Amino acid sequence: KLYGVDTLLVPNGVSIKRLRIRKGVRLVKGKYIIYPGSYSYKPNKIAIDILTEKILPSLNLNFPDLKLVLTGGGYDTQKKNIINLGIVPKQSLVRLIKDSEFLCLPIQSGSGTRIKIIEALILGKIIITTTKGIEGIGYALNKNPPFVENNLNKFVKICTQVLQNKKNFESISKKHSKF
DSSP: OTTSOOOOOOTTOOOGGGGOOOOSOOSSOSOEEEEESOTTSHHHHHHHHHIIIIIHHHHHHHOTTOEEEEESSOOOOOOTTEEEEESOOHHHHHHHHHHSSOEEEOOOSOOSOOHHHHHHHHHTOOEEEOTTTTTTSOOOOSSSSSEEOOSHHHHHHHHHHHHHSHHHHHHHHHHHHTO
C-alpha cells in the first residue's frame, strides 16, 4: 500500500526473460556436469560432497575427461576434474547450465522447491536428482528426464546412461520444457 502496488505472489515462479541465453564462447571447455549452489549451505554441502567423493570418481572411470562445475561459492578444495567458478552472474550461470551435459543434484536434505531445478526444466536441460531435490515439482517417474533416484548406485548408472545417450534424452527434455 505504501508504494501503491499490488503484489502478486506466484508459487514456484521464475522469470523466463532472465533465462535468455546470449550467444558467445563457451565458458567451460569440454564435457561437464554442473551443480549450481553454495557450498556454505548445508544441504548443498552434503550433495556436493557426494558428487565429489562418490559420483564424479565413479563417472571418471568411464569418462576420464568429464568435469564437475560448481557455482555458488564456498567450495575451497582443489581436486582433479572439478572446476570451481564461485559465484557467477545470472547470465553466465544460464549459459553454463545450457552448455552442460546435465544438472547432477544428489540432494539429501533441505526444504522447498529449488528454483535452479525449475529454471533448468524451462531451459530444457536434463536433470538427475533425488525425490528431495525435486520436492514440490510434479514429475512422472519413468525412464525419461527428469530422472529421480535416491539409491546412489542407481543414480550413477542413470548418469552413465545419460552420458552415453545424451542427444536422445536432451531432445525429450527440450520437449518437456514447452510444458
